[in-house]
Amino acid sequence: MDYKLLAKSALEAMERSYSPYSNFRVGAALLTKDGKIYQGANIESAAYSPTNCAERTALFKAVSEGEREFAAIAVAGALRGGEPQYCYPCGVCRQMLNEFFTDDVAVVVVKSESDYKVHRFGELLPFGFGAGNLV
Numbered sequence: 001m002d003y004k005l006l007a008k009s010a011l012e013a014m015e016r017s018y019s020p021y022s023n024f025r026v027g028a029a030l031l032t033k034d035g036k037i038y039q040g041a042n043i044e045s046a047a048y049s050p051t052n053c054a055e056r057t058a059l060f061k062a063v064s065e066g067e068r069e070f071a072a073i074a075v076a077g078a079l080r081g082g083e084p085q086y087c088y089p090c091g092v093c094r095q096m097l098n099e100f101f102t103d104d105v106a107v108v109v110v111k112s113e114s115d116y117k118v119h120r121f122g123e124l125l126p127f128g129f130g131a132g133n134l135v
């Protein structure tokens, strides 16, 4: 899998973050199983709690376009004016990703196009609560 391309896409999405309150910019690039990429950025609210993370922006864009099967997500986050850091999805995003991700989906945390770490989603949310609990 071309994680370099996905990393680049997350860094590009980060540039479009709307984050005037935290000044922490996050970008995500979500890869579908058939090779399409949906980008997302965090979008903040003056009321704070309605804020949407980059990962959920990308997921909601993709799912609302009919996508259901995913291969990977890359995430890049940086304080305004700073260098990207390894930025892991927050707990709320992990729970929402769990709705559509299997344990083997790759989660790529990105510092640069050539510096990133790859995890399995199952590492980030072991013992998750999901649809399987409700049948």
Ligand code: THU
Pocket (backbone or CB within 6 Å): 019, 022, 024, 025, 026, 041, 042, 043, 044, 051, 052, 053, 054, 055, 075, 087, 088, 089, 090, 093
């Ligand atoms: N944020 C994300 O977009 N994704 C994460 O994985 C961590 C946090 C956003 C939410 C808020 O706009 C800012 O980063 C600071 O918490």
